[in-house]
Amino acid sequence: MxxxxxxxxxxxxxxxxxxxxxxxxxxxxxxxxLVDRCVIALCARGHLLLEGLPGLGKTELVKALGALxxxxxxxxxxxxxxxxxxxxxxxxLQEKNGQREFVFRPGPLFANVVLADEINRSSPKTQSALxxxxxxxxxxxxxxxxRLPRPFFVLATQNPIELEGTYPLPEAQLDRxxxxxxxxxxxxxxxxxxxxxxRRGEPPPQQPALAAGxxxxxxxxxxxxxxxxxxxxxxxxxxxxxxxxxxxxPALVHKHVRFGASPRAAIAIGEAARAAxxxxxxxxxxxxxxxxxxxxxxxxxxxxQHSALVAGxxxxxxVEAVQAHVPAVGSPLPEAVR
Amino acid sequence: xxxxxxxxxxxxxxxxxxxxxxxxxxxxxxAAAVVAAGGLLAARLFGIYLPxxxxxxxxxxxxxxxxxxxxxxxxxxxxxVAQHLDxxxxxxxxxxxxxxxxQLEPAWQQQLARRLTELPxxxxxxxxxxxxxxxxxxxxLAAAVAAWPPAAALGGGVSTTAGQAAVAxxxxxxxxxxxxxxxxxxxxxxxxxxxxxxxxxxxxxDPDAWRAxxxxxxxxxxxxxxxxxxGANETGGAKAGLDTGALLQAAKLLQAMGGLDAIPAELRDxxxxxxxxxxxxxxxxxxxxxxxxxxxxxxxxxxxxAAEQFVQRGxxxxxxxxxxxxxxxxxxxxxxxxxxxxxxxxxxxxKPGGQGNEPGAGEGSGPDGxxxxxxxxxxxxxxxxxxxxxxxxQGLADGAFVLxxxxxxxxQWVPISERMTAPxxxxxxxxxxxxxxxxxxxGASWQLQLAPRHRAVVQRFFQPGGSxxxxxxx
Numbered sequence: 001m002x003x004x005x006x007x008x009x010x011x012x013x014x015x016x017x018x019x020x021x022x023x024x025x026x027x028x029x030x031x032x033x034l035v036d037r038c039v040i041a042l043c044a045r046g047h048l049l050l051e052g053l054p055g056l057g058k059t060e061l062v063k064a065l066g067a068l069x070x071x072x073x074x075x076x077x078x079x080x081x082x083x084x085x086x087x088x089x090x091x092x093l094q095e096k097n098g099q100r101e102f103v104f105r106p107g108p109l110f111a112n113v114v115l116a117d118e119i120n121r122s123s124p125k126t127q128s129a130l131x132x133x134x135x136x137x138x139x140x141x142x143x144x145x146x147r148l149p150r151p152f153f154v155l156a157t158q159n160p161i162e163l164e165g166t167y168p169l170p171e172a173q174l175d176r177x178x179x180x181x182x183x184x185x186x187x188x189x190x191x192x193x194x195x196x197x198x199r200r201g202e203p204p205p206q207q208p209a210l211a212a213g214x215x216x217x218x219x220x221x222x223x224x225x226x227x228x229x230x231x232x233x234x235x236x237x238x239x240x241x242x243x244x245x246x247x248x249x250p251a252l253v254h255k256h257v258r259f260g261a262s263p264r265a266a267i268a269i270g271e272a273a274r275a276a277x278x279x280x281x282x283x284x285x286x287x288x289x290x291x292x293x294x295x296x297x298x299x300x301x302x303x304x305q306h307s308a309l310v311a312g313x314x315x316x317x318x319v320e321a322v323q324a325h326v327p328a329v330g331s332p333l334p335e336a337v338r
Numbered sequence: 339x340x341x342x343x344x345x346x347x348x349x350x351x352x353x354x355x356x357x358x359x360x361x362x363x364x365x366x367x368x369a370a371a372v373v374a375a376g377g378l379l380a381a382r383l384f385g386i387y388l389p390x391x392x393x394x395x396x397x398x399x400x401x402x403x404x405x406x407x408x409x410x411x412x413x414x415x416x417x418x419v420a421q422h423l424d425x426x427x428x429x430x431x432x433x434x435x436x437x438x439x440x441q442l443e444p445a446w447q448q449q450l451a452r453r454l455t456e457l458p459x460x461x462x463x464x465x466x467x468x469x470x471x472x473x474x475x476x477x478x479l480a481a482a483v484a485a486w487p488p489a490a491a492l493g494g495g496v497s498t499t500a501g502q503a504a505v506a507x508x509x510x511x512x513x514x515x516x517x518x519x520x521x522x523x524x525x526x527x528x529x530x531x532x533x534x535x536x537x538x539x540x541x542x543x544d545p546d547a548w549r550a551x552x553x554x555x556x557x558x559x560x561x562x563x564x565x566x567x568x569g570a571n572e573t574g575g576a577k578a579g580l581d582t583g584a585l586l587q588a589a590k591l592l593q594a595m596g597g598l599d600a601i602p603a604e605l606r607d608x609x610x611x612x613x614x615x616x617x618x619x620x621x622x623x624x625x626x627x628x629x630x631x632x633x634x635x636x637x638x639x640x641x642x643x644a645a646e647q648f649v650q651r652g653x654x655x656x657x658x659x660x661x662x663x664x665x666x667x668x669x670x671x672x673x674x675x676x677x678x679x680x681x682x683x684x685x686x687x688x689k690p691g692g693q694g695n696e697p698g699a700g701e702g703s704g705p706d707g708x709x710x711x712x713x714x715x716x717x718x719x720x721x722x723x724x725x726x727x728x729x730x731x732q733g734l735a736d737g738a739f740v741l742x743x744x745x746x747x748x749x750q751w752v753p754i755s756e757r758m759t760a761p762x763x764x765x766x767x768x769x770x771x772x773x774x775x776x777x778x779x780x781g782a783s784w785q786l787q788l789a790p791r792h793r794a795v796v797q798r799f800f801q802p803g804g805s806x807x808x809x810x811x812x
Contacts, residue, residue: 001439001440001441002438002439002440002441003440003441004435004440004441004442004443004446005443006443006445007443007445007446226435226438226440228431228434228435228437228438228440229417229434229438230417230420230421230424230431230434231431231434277431280430282430282431282432283432283435283443283446284430284431284432284434284435284440285431286430286431287425287431288430289431328421328425329418329421329422329425330417330418330421331418333354333414333422333462334354334357334358334361334412334414335361335465336354336357336358336360336361336412336464336465336469337353337354337357337462337463337464337465338462338463338465
């Protein structure tokens with residue numbers, strides 16, 4: 001019989017997450033929702049794609065996460081001439097004991113937290129070099145597979161403007177990201193606080209919020225969060241409703257979606273919902289936890305029709321349509337009762 | 339209240355079952371009521387009245403059956419019940435986790451038990467109004483159709499007010515008849531029974547009750563006339579119109595002519611006393627001379643007989659004879675019993691007197707001593723008429739009513755109507771062969787009988803001035 005987390009364990013997990021939350025909020029002012037989603041993605045051991053205009057603090061947030069988690073942080077600035085070997089590393093000829101041999105030199109990808117800044121500016125060949133690293137958490141060079149350090153996170157950013165000379169991420173690449181989070185702008189009050197508290201825009205120095213081993217403890221607690229059958233069924237129905245071939249899909253999906261989300265999306269939603277439940281102080285996943293992570297986990301996985309672009313229908317609007325169409329409870333009560 | 343997830347789930351499921359049963363029963367009741375109302379209305383349209391019967395309770399099986407079927411069909415899985423309960427109790431997945439069999443820590447169990455105490459507030463409620471509104475309306479409709487009086491569905495139904503008025507009118511007539519004291523007890527009992535039956539039929543809305551009401555009214559009218567005639571016979575002819583003045587005048591005339599010898603001595607004495615009193619300026623009061631109604635009738639008959647004998651003896655002139663006849667006619671003109679006496683020169687002959695329905699005509703004696711029945715006699719109402727059981731007469735207000743086949747003919751004939759019509763005297767016109775109408779009557783006979791070549795001969799034979807004189811056909 002499955003045993004649920006105790007109240008003390010849940011409280012411990014919430015405490016650890018709150019420490020990370022506080023640190024991120026200190027770095028990125030006025031972006032609590034964004035911070036929550038980032039923390040959830042990290043707890044779920046998922047990769048994160050941040051999309052927003054320049055200057056909103058995306059890079060600073062990622063750097064802060066690395067520092068707060070006490071993990072090794074690397075930054076890769078993706079450019080069009082960046083090659084896969086530049087990020088994965090490669091063998092170099094090295095003389096050793098009078099003999100020359102190829103020695104693998106790890107690239108910047110070998111870190112716990114990798115910031116792939118402006119990832120859409122690199123060529124698809126370079127982008128695809130991340131596929132194995134993100135999914136398998138290992139790199140294969142010249143037939144040799146090298147494991148990446150654990151934990152391994154890819155936190156990528158991309159700019160929605162200045163798209164000339166960029167390479168949109170292929171669907172397979174997007175599917176590897178747990179969340180795609182749009183970074184919103186900040187209000188005038190937040191900007192006032194930034195001006196008053198930051199000199200030259202430098203964030204306050206960050207100390208690790210989690211001690212050694214606490215991150216693993218946090219991962220263990222997230223894994224112990226129970227996902228009820230009814231909630232899992234809810235996730236499955238939501239993902240199924242994104243497929244235009246399915247009768248349960250809403251009309252908007254039938255009209256504007258070309259391909260729906262994959263089972264990997266359902267897994268991602270479940271894992272993210274577990275983290276969200278722990279963040280909310282619950283030993284189990286609730287329907288609301290699923291709804292909280294649905295949009296960032298599902299929107300970037302939908303392949304839209306051209307008609308959606310013409311009509312101005314966004315992926316987020318389609319997810320909202322799916323959410324409104326699929327009830328949390330399997331089926332409503334009979335009409336005889338209310 | 340249940341504090342375990344399983345008990346709460348069971349309670350929730352029971353409430354859903356109850357709602358499903360009510361909904362199904364409502365649907366069944368709606369269908370049964372509509373079918374019943376439709377059937378009853380259809381039967382009414384075809385003139386069939388189906389009174390409510392206890393056997394109709396079998397229709398209750400339909401709602402029960404449909405309710406049970408819907409309850410089984412809409413059985414909600416326990417997992418779904420757990421989801422609804424989790425949402426309604428605000429347990430954020432804790433209830434569904436417990437329903438999955440996850441072992442809960444005591445803290446979570448306490449939280450779950452605390453929320454389960456609010457179970458009565460979150461149990462589903464049956465939508466009574468929405469479920470039972472239409473079935474109740476349909477049942478009311480069916481009940482109204484079933485309780486609708488049968489005559490109302492036939493269109494020209496019996497008006498209750500008119501029926502009550504008719505019964506009251508007939509009851510008053512019967513009461514007046516009873517107060518007259520002339521009604522035989524058996525007839526009175528029969529009339530009362532008919533009136534009661536009529537009341538019952540009118541209350542039941544039987545349209546044939548109006549025919550019975552008309553028949554009873556005619557019967558009462560006839561009994562009233564019979565009672566009036568009987569009362570007139572009892573009170574005698576003194577007040578009924580026997581002209582005592584004419585009687586005295588006739589007596590004086592006979593006395594002057596010496597014809598009073600034929601009157602019995604007793605009556606002659608009293609008559610002479612009366613005439614003496616009249617000569618002294620007094621009034622002629624038959625009672626004062628011991629002349630009751632019977633004696634007056636006897637006196638009148640005696641005077642008539644004496645007059646006839648006197649005439650037969652030839653002891654009177656024509657003028658005296660005419661005066662005597664006038665006196666006797668005046669004397670008996672309003673008599674309720676006698677007949678007119680016609681005195682003729684040299685012979686007397688009885689003639690039936692009275693006309694039609696004139697009351698007062700009765701049996702009379704002619705000069706030849708032969709008596710005969712009068713025409714009409716005492717008015718007896720519309721009279722008896724044989725029922726004309728033809729299809730033409732059926733349905734008319736005063737026509738005969740064709741009894742249904744197999745119905746016993748009532749032992750008492752009921753008068754329906756009385757009608758006087760001129761005889762059909764229209765003769766058939768002669769029709770010549772080929773459609774040509776012949777002039778005159780009888781022409782068709784010889785035209786048909788004679789061959790065309792002989793007609794001219796026959797015509798000449800009958801033409802005046804023709805060759806018919808010799809009697810030989812040309």
